Amino acid sequence: MKLHRNLVFATIDSLDLIFNENKQADKVLRNTLKRDKRWGARDRGFIAETTYDIVRWKRLYAEIAEVKAPYSRPNLFRLFTVWATLNGIKIPDWPQFEDTPTRRIKGRFDEAIKTRALRESIPDWLDALGEKELGKLWDKEIAALNNQAAVIIRTNALKTTVKELQNSLFDVDVETATIKGYPHALQLKERSNIFSTEPFKNGWFEVQDASSQRVAQILNPEPGMRIIDACAGAGGKSLHIASLMENKGQVVSMDIYQSKLTELKRRARRNGIHNIETRLIDSSKAIKKLVGKGDKVLIDAPCSGLGVLKRNPDSKWKLNPERIQNIKDTQRELLDSYSRMVKEGGQLVYATCSILPSENTDQVKAFLKRDEGKDFTLVLEEKIYAHKTGFDGFYIALLQKK
Structure with a gap:
């Protein structure tokens, strides 16, 4: 493969925004790929895939390149050199690549991969947390989550x-x-x-990833029901639910962000779906109005997102222990509050795109022991691991209300 200057520079510019300005990788790439109309599919693919690759392996590559954040432009080129060398790509004779220790890269790689946190390119605290929560499964799971996601x-x-x-x-x-x-x-x-x-x-x-498609399957909505999607976001699962209901009945899609609900409406029009009603959660009144009204309620809870690292590799650099604790507190609050919308005899599905038991099984067990969950029983739970399915890591629990 021959490296082209404008594509390499576009990749370096993208990495600068992601690493040094903490911008979201997918948004950065969306803008970068609009930069030059002459770029074909292969050019855009090179920029996107190379950028994501270096984001995914940032810690490992930084260790090999002997660079530390914040990354200067020469340091970003050193990271790129590590990527190119490990992928068998010849380094061109450009000023930016002067003094790059290509011979030492392979030796440093062989040394670095003896340590799991370096080999899988994750922070030490995350490696310790994964091992504590998943034990021997963590080795296989984190390795699987470093593979590129299938479409x-x-x-x-x-x-x-x-x-x-x-x-x-x-x-x-x-x-x-x-x-x-x-x-x-x-x-x-x-x-x-x-x-x-x-x-x-x-x-x-x-x-929509295969694991995510399991959520609506387990919820099992039927035509004519009133289904409440309490954390709808831009509505991937709401759209799936509505299609399974054959446009009959009502899907109430709720979220705290109006922009996401606006996007959901746009997607619903393209899908030919007209039984979705969006509601902004701007106060506790939005929930109170629906207490005891839902045949089925879906809480697709905010989570660490560790199950979707394949497609969001930059999120592992934004997470920290405090943030995970805040997420778990939010999950608990949502279970207590949103479960009230399930009517007697109705069902609740709690789902996350996380693989951590503390966000999943432990949350459900604790909910069932609290007063708020005393009328519910666990019908089934599905723990989906990337190393077993090849798809995203997910957790889905189905609860029945008396």
Whole structure:
């Protein structure tokens, strides 16, 4: 592979914003990729994948390159050199790459990978927490979460079938495969810009990981019900729920951010969904109005996001023990408050994209012991690990109200 100056510089600029200005990787790349209209799919793919790769392996590469944050521009080029050398790419004869110790890189790599926190490129505190909570599973799980995420899409059953979607994507050179046990899922065989395709514009599918698709399956909404999605965000799960309800009944999608609910409305229109009502949680009144009104309530709780490190590798550099404790406090509050919206005989689903028992099983057990959870019983829980499925790490618990 020959390195092109403008693509390498765009990658370095992106890393500078992510590492030194604490900007979100996906937003940075969205802006970077608009910089030059002449860039084709391969050029944009190089910038995005290289940037994500260096973000994912930041600690390991910094150890090998002998650089520390904040990263100066020469230091960012040293990180890039480590990435290129370990990927067998010839370093060009540019001023920016002078004095790079390419010969020492391999030796330092062999030494660094003897230590798990360096090998898996994670902070020491996170390595200790993962081992404490997951024991021997942590080794396999953190290794699996360092792999690039597959692109999974969910068929919109209101508009098409899996087979019809598969054929229409094949017509535009996008090959997919079905996934056993996931009735609406298709996995892309190669990454491609599917958002520019007619099937996407026509609302035939949404991008949604297979593990995330399990949430609505376990919730099992039926046409005519009133379902409350209490932490809806931009609404991936609300859209799935509405399609399973065949547009009959009502989905109340709630969130504390109006911008996310506005995006949900836009997505619902493209999906041909008209049984979703969005409600902003701007005070406790929003919850009080719905106490005892939901046939089923979904709490897709804020979490550490450790189960989705494959697609958000920058989040491991933004987390810290205090933040995780704050998240767990919020989860507890949401369970106590939002569970009140379940009517008698109704069901509650608590879900996170975390793999930590302290955010998952422990939260549910503690809730069932508190007064707020005394009317609920645990029907089933599903712990989804990336090293077993290849998809995101997830937790889903189904609770029945008396």
